[in-house]
Amino acid sequence: MSSIRKRSRVVDVLLRVLPSVVIFALCLVAWELWVNIRDVPAYLYPSPSDIGKELRDEGLSLAVDDLRWTMTEAVLGFLLGSAVALFTGIVFVHAKFLERVFFPWAIVLQTVPIVAVAPLLTIWFGFTLTPKVLIAALICFFPVLVNATKGLRSISSQAVELMSILSASKWSLFWRVRIPSSLPYVFAGLKVASTLSVIGAIVAEFTGADRGIGFVIIQASYRLDTRLMFAGIALSSAAGVVFFNIIGALERLALRWPDARLDR
Amino acid sequence: MTSSGGIAIEGVSMQFGGSQGVTALDGIDLNISGGEFVAIVGPSGCGKSTLLRIVGGLLEPTSGHVYVGGKTSGQARRDVEFGFVFQQPTLFPWLRVLGNVLLPDRVLGRRNPNNGPNSKDIAQELLRDVGLEGFEDHYPGQISGGMQQRVALARALSYGPNTLLMDEPFGALDEFTRDRLNLQLLEVCNKTGSTVLFVTHSIQEAIFLADRVVMLSPRPGRITRVAEVPFPKPRTLEIRYEPGFAALAGELRGLLVGDDDIELAMNQP
Ligand SMILES: Nc1ncnc2c1ncn2[C@@H]1O[C@H](COP(=O)(O)OP(=O)(O)OP(=O)(O)O)[C@@H](O)[C@H]1O
Ligand SMILES: [Mg+2]
Numbered sequence: 001m002s003s004i005r006k007r008s009r010v011v012d013v014l015l016r017v018l019p020s021v022v023i024f025a026l027c028l029v030a031w032e033l034w035v036n037i038r039d040v041p042a043y044l045y046p047s048p049s050d051i052g053k054e055l056r057d058e059g060l061s062l063a064v065d066d067l068r069w070t071m072t073e074a075v076l077g078f079l080l081g082s083a084v085a086l087f088t089g090i091v092f093v094h095a096k097f098l099e100r101v102f103f104p105w106a107i108v109l110q111t112v113p114i115v116a117v118a119p120l121l122t123i124w125f126g127f128t129l130t131p132k133v134l135i136a137a138l139i140c141f142f143p144v145l146v147n148a149t150k151g152l153r154s155i156s157s158q159a160v161e162l163m164s165i166l167s168a169s170k171w172s173l174f175w176r177v178r179i180p181s182s183l184p185y186v187f188a189g190l191k192v193a194s195t196l197s198v199i200g201a202i203v204a205e206f207t208g209a210d211r212g213i214g215f216v217i218i219q220a221s222y223r224l225d226t227r228l229m230f231a232g233i234a235l236s237s238a239a240g241v242v243f244f245n246i247i248g249a250l251e252r253l254a255l256r257w258p259d260a261r262l263d264r
Numbered sequence: 265m266t267s268s269g270g271i272a273i274e275g276v277s278m279q280f281g282g283s284q285g286v287t288a289l290d291g292i293d294l295n296i297s298g299g300e301f302v303a304i305v306g307p308s309g310c311g312k313s314t315l316l317r318i319v320g321g322l323l324e325p326t327s328g329h330v331y332v333g334g335k336t337s338g339q340a341r342r343d344v345e346f347g348f349v350f351q352q353p354t355l356f357p358w359l360r361v362l363g364n365v366l367l368p369d370r371v372l373g374r375r376n377p378n379n380g381p382n383s384k385d386i387a388q389e390l391l392r393d394v395g396l397e398g399f400e401d402h403y404p405g406q407i408s409g410g411m412q413q414r415v416a417l418a419r420a421l422s423y424g425p426n427t428l429l430m431d432e433p434f435g436a437l438d439e440f441t442r443d444r445l446n447l448q449l450l451e452v453c454n455k456t457g458s459t460v461l462f463v464t465h466s467i468q469e470a471i472f473l474a475d476r477v478v479m480l481s482p483r484p485g486r487i488t489r490v491a492e493v494p495f496p497k498p499r500t501l502e503i504r505y506e507p508g509f510a511a512l513a514g515e516l517r518g519l520l521v522g523d524d525d526i527e528l529a530m531n532q533p
Contacts, residue, residue, distance in 0.1 A: 158354040161322050165341060165348045166371045176371065180358045257358045258405035 046227040054227040055234065062216065067235050070201050070213040073129060074243070077136020078197035082144045082190060084137070089148030093178070099149075110142040114203055122208035132209070136200035140193035144186070151185025152178050187251040188262045194247045198240040269298025269333050269426055269459055271319060276328035278314050287484035288314045292328070294478065294487065301453060301460045303470035306480030307520060312463040313351055315485070316429045319461060320346050332427060340427070344375060347425035347458075349433040353412035355404040361415050362387060362400040368423045376423045383422075390418040393448055395441065410436040414445070421452060428453075428460045435465065443501055446473055454498060467513050467520075472504060479519045488519050 028048045034040075035047040042050065088106070092099035114135060121131035155177050163173045205214025213236045220228035255261050271294075278289040288311035296302050304312050317323040319330050321341030332340040340346065355364045365387040369376050378386050391397060394414040396407075404412055413436050420428065434442045450473060453460055464470050470477045471493055479489040491512060495503045503509055 156354070158350055158352055159356070161317075162348070162350065162354050163371070164322060165320060165344075165346050166368050167342050167344045167375075168371045172371055176367070177356070180356065183358075255358075257403045260358065 043224055044226060046230055050227055051230045051234065054231045058228065058231060059235065062213070062231065062235055066211055066213050066216050066232075067239055069129075069211050070198070070205065070236060071239050071243070073132035073201040073204070073212070074136050074197040074239075076129070077133045077138075077200055078140050078193055078243075080133060081137030081140030081197070082193055085141045085144035085189075086148050086186070089145055089152055089182075092145075092149050093152040106142060106145055109138065112138075114139060114200065115207075118204045118207040121204070127208055127210050131207075132201050132204040132212070135204035136197040139196045139200035143192040143196070144189040147185040147189030147192075148182060151182030154185065155181050184255055184260050184262050187247070187255065191244060191247050191251070191263075194243045195240050198236055198243065202236060269457075270300070271296040271427065271459060271461065272329075272331040273315075273319065274329045274331075276315070276318060276325045276330060278311065278318065278323070279326045289318075289325070290484035290486050292485070292487060294490070296459060296461065298333070298459055299453075299457045300476070301450075301462065301474045302476050302478060303462045303464055303474035304478045304480060305464060305467055305470050305516065305520070306485060307482045308465075310480045310482050311485030312480060313431050316348075316431050316461060316463060320348055320429050344372060344423070345426045347420035347423070347428045349413075349416050349420045349428075349430040351431040351435075351463075353404070353409070353416040355412055355415055355419075357404050359404075360400065361391065361396065361402050361404070361407070364404065364415055365391060365418045365422050368419060372423060378423055387418070387422055390421055391415075393452075394418050394445065410438070410441065413437070417445070417449075424456060426458060428458050428462075430460065430462045432463050432465065434469070442469070447501070449473065450497070450499060467516050468504065471509060471512055471516075472499065472501075477516060479516055489516070491516060 032047050032049060035042070035045055046054075088102075092103065117138070118131065118135050121134055125131045125134075159177050159181075160173065163177060168176070201212070202214035202217070205212040206218050209215040213232045217229050217232040220226075220232065251261060273292055273294040273296075276289055276292040277287070280286045280288055292315060294302075304315065306312055314323065318325045319332070319337055321330075321332075321337035321339075324338075330337040332345060335343065335345075356367065359367065362384075366384065369379055369383045369387070373379060376383070388397075388400065391400060394417055396411060396414055396418070399407060399411065404415070407415075413433055417430075417433055420430075434445055437445065446469065449460075452458075460473075462470070462473060467477075474493055475497075477489075477491045477493060478487055479491070480486065481488045493512070494508060495506075
């Protein structure tokens with residue numbers, strides 16, 4: 001009985017991902033055909049099979065030597081940016097005045113072009129981990145802040161009245177009502193941030209690094225090594241997808257009640 | 265002020281949105297003695313929920329005072345004297361049914377007289393009483409509206425409050441379940457001696473449950489009639505077939521029919 005149940009769940013998952021896998025495969029095939037039929041220069045437009053060979057030969061060393069660093073930067077930046085954003089959201093919800101003063105600055109922070117700030121941070125901190133983590137944190141900050149603030153505000157006046165009838169402390173209201181009702185929003189923000197963090201780390205690496213996927217891509221571009229560039233793109237986006245899905249799995253663990261997840 | 269446990273409502277008026285705004289209640293005076301069951305009936309929008317909120321210390325009236333057991337309603341609220349069943353169930357979707365009933369225990373801790381190793385048993389027994397045995401582990405999103413309202417009732421009873429404020433708690437229930445819960449509510453009140461202020465749209469329900477029925481007029485809500493219900497307690501469902509019951513119900517229904525209240529008029533027999 002339970003094995004039937006289990007198998008059907010596996011089949012379920014397969015059926016769910018199958019369409020996107022098929023579309024992806026079809027695109028690769030079309031691309032391969034196009035490169036072969038048009039006979040375009042391979043150093044400009046590598047075919048998927050060329051990129052596949054590149055990944056086979058270089059993938060492991062890229063992953064160990066470079067992707068590891070990029071993802072370390074991305075994850076650290078994600079944690080830092082999200083933590084600061086959650087804290088700021090909590091402050092905003094409890095002090096409307098501070099929100100009025102500082103939220104415009106959060107918008108300014110968001111509209112600052114990351115590509116321009118990254119070299120600046122590299123000048124200040126050198127070829128270290130710090131500027132990459134900061135850039136990744138910066139890019140994660142805003143979506144988490146906006147969602148957390150909205151989530152922390154999403155409690156109904158009825159729920160407040162109920163807690164008031166129970167003579168609950170502000171602390172109790174915060175932990176028992178505000179935090180749980182904010183979780184669906186917070187996770188929606190975290191999922192966006194998880195993908196942005198990888199982008200942030202790579203952009204930061206462009207401006208000054210001696211390792212990392214961003215470094216590999218920029219170096220390869222100087223040599224017109226488009227195969228390696230594509231290999232780097234494929235690896236980093238695969239890592240981003242994995243990161244996104246880890247956050248999604250955490251979300252499923254945390255939000256078990258019906259209709260909790262906002263994007264379902 | 266009244267004896268311990270009673271409610272004194274003195275000249276309570278409520279205006280929303282400043283002096284140009286809506287007058288929800290106008291000069292409500294009502295004395296309820298300890299252990300009494302009072303039902304409030306009135307047309308939609310006349311201020312019943314507002315009155316309950318004021319008595320429960322959730323809302324300050326524009327003028328007038330409310331004392332509960334000699335305390336101001338705000339003080340009584342801070343001392344957790346009230347059990348409140350809101351018009352909407354107001355359950356927390358992230359807590360299971362049992363978790364919702366246990367919420368007061370978790371919030372109150374040792375301030376809950378039922379707090380202790382068997383507070384879970386008490387919650388489970390209450391769920392059985394409201395007919396929800398076996399649904400302890402469901403989430404509110406997995407049960408019907410009427411079931412949710414019964415969870416809210418169990419939650420309000422779980423910490424043995426002195427005063428119960430109930431805002432149409434059985435509005436979403438079918439007749440049979442409503443009858444059963446009415447009987448159960450009377451039994452609980454008989455056992456605990458709680459004072460009850462009960463809002464309903466059903467005159468039948470009001471007469472069946474209450475010692476006195478308070479009729480409110482359309483906005484602004486004023487008391488048009490306070491009717492003593494002449495049936496002794498404990499009551500059985502059969503009293504509804506006594507001639508006195510129908511006579512009182514007809515009389516009270518007559519008060520509800522205003523000129524502009526077409527819908528109610530059309531329901532007149
Ligand atoms: N917070 C508020 N702000 C402004 N007006 C309000 C507020 N709460 C209630 N009112 C107004 O006060 C009046 C009475 O509302 P209330 O909810 O007490 O009615 P009710 O008798 O409970 O109606 P129903 O039977 O439909 O539940 C309504 O006209 C409503 O518009
Ligand atoms: Mg109401």
